[in-house]
Amino acid sequence: MSANLSSNPKARTAAVPKKTRSPRPKKRTSALLTLFFYTIFALFFMGMFTSLWFFLTESGTNIRYMMADTLITTQHRHWAKYLIGEDELQKRVDRYWKQFDAYTAVQDQHLVQVGKPQETAVKAPEKKPLIEIEPIEGSNFKGKLLIVNDPKSLRIAVPGTAGKGEKVSSMVKRLGAAAGVNAGGFVDPEWMGNGFQPTGIVMSGGKIFYNDGGMNTPNHIVGIDKDGRLIAGKYKPSELLQMGVQEAVTFAPRFIVNGVGQIKNQADGWGIAPRTCIAQKEDGTIMFAIIDGRQPGYSIGATLFDIQKVFLEHGAVTAANLDGGSSTVLVHNNEIINRPSSEYGERYLPTAWLVFEHPETANIRNIWEGLDPSKIDPSKW
Numbered sequence: 001m002s003a004n005l006s007s008n009p010k011a012r013t014a015a016v017p018k019k020t021r022s023p024r025p026k027k028r029t030s031a032l033l034t035l036f037f038y039t040i041f042a043l044f045f046m047g048m049f050t051s052l053w054f055f056l057t058e059s060g061t062n063i064r065y066m067m068a069d070t071l072i073t074t075q076h077r078h079w080a081k082y083l084i085g086e087d088e089l090q091k092r093v094d095r096y097w098k099q100f101d102a103y104t105a106v107q108d109q110h111l112v113q114v115g116k117p118q119e120t121a122v123k124a125p126e127k128k129p130l131i132e133i134e135p136i137e138g139s140n141f142k143g144k145l146l147i148v149n150d151p152k153s154l155r156i157a158v159p160g161t162a163g164k165g166e167k168v169s170s171m172v173k174r175l176g177a178a179a180g181v182n183a184g185g186f187v188d189p190e191w192m193g194n195g196f197q198p199t200g201i202v203m204s205g206g207k208i209f210y211n212d213g214g215m216n217t218p219n220h221i222v223g224i225d226k227d228g229r230l231i232a233g234k235y236k237p238s239e240l241l242q243m244g245v246q247e248a249v250t251f252a253p254r255f256i257v258n259g260v261g262q263i264k265n266q267a268d269g270w271g272i273a274p275r276t277c278i279a280q281k282e283d284g285t286i287m288f289a290i291i292d293g294r295q296p297g298y299s300i301g302a303t304l305f306d307i308q309k310v311f312l313e314h315g316a317v318t319a320a321n322l323d324g325g326s327s328t329v330l331v332h333n334n335e336i337i338n339r340p341s342s343e344y345g346e347r348y349l350p351t352a353w354l355v356f357e358h359p360e361t362a363n364i365r366n367i368w369e370g371l372d373p374s375k376i377d378p379s380k381w
Helices: 002-007 009-015 025-056 058-072 077-084 086-104 168-175 237-242 304-313
Strands: 131-137 142-148 154-157 179-182 201-204 207-211 219-225 230-235 245-250 254-257 275-281 286-291 316-321 330-332 352-355
Touching: 058 077, 058 086, 077 086, 086 230, 086 254, 131 330, 142 179, 142 330, 154 201, 154 245, 168 179, 168 330, 168 352, 201 219, 201 237, 207 237, 219 237, 230 237, 230 275, 230 316, 237 245, 254 304, 275 304, 286 304, 304 316
Parallel strands: none
Antiparallel strands: 131 142, 142 286, 154 352, 179 330, 179 352, 201 207, 201 245, 219 230, 219 245, 254 316, 275 286, 275 316
16 A cells, blocks of 8 residues: 555655745844834934034034024924023023113114205106015025105004904005005914004004003104104103104114114024014115015025115115014005915004005004003903
């Protein structure tokens, strides 16, 4: 039986299975694990190296403080403590305000001469357009330069309805303005405020519309007087009335005085952010810089040092900062022509600089008249 089976080729074939090539999972798995651990090690090494550079070197520290300054100008100011610590954050904020106060100590030499005739002109100068708009840009930013050739064409506008701020585009359309730019700061709880309560002082048409302090309480202000001169610095409301200031809001700092920039370097430029700033040339021409930001791939934003450079290149003798960030907006011909950074769209604001063909006819009324500033709820919509 056994001999027959061994001599039967079919039986032999059935008894001896064919050899198949088996997979080798162990070596492949081992290679993957090795790659994984090498990657983790490399990332750990790079992270450790970056941290040492970020916190212990001069170049890393400069970038760290620039990032902290940028956060200070946003609704996430408290995040800056993770970069520089809680104590250093407060010191940084306090230092900026001391710098802003120091800038106001520089005496204005009154270089601006609005409407001064050109003695060397052979013929009368051609009439300039009411406004001009130019693109401006730097290594990290893009924006617009709004040129207002007659400073007396500017008015501070306020919302038309009490209890809620108004979009600049809405103010422009409602009041028939040629252009509009956001203006002063406002109380903004949790950065979700209704835009109705300004900070400091608001003046329009030579009258005080809003004042959250006394008549002798100094405020950082940005305004225009009866002669069309840009007034920026720290003043009491009573002083503003004596000086003949017509339009004004509260914000800071004044950073160009007598044609000299006060900000000495990028490190003191108050971080990178969307910006709105105002300047004036010697002949009275007003310039607004509207800088887009917080949009990687298009425009990250600018420091005040960046804008100071732009203004000086355009002949500014005085310049000051206005509210910026997600409030920054430029409206022309009833259209927004910049790219605001707010994810919720154009913000509701208490004040705006508007340009009019006939500013004396603008129907701007005081919606805060009779209201107690301490009883305004800026979070109630």
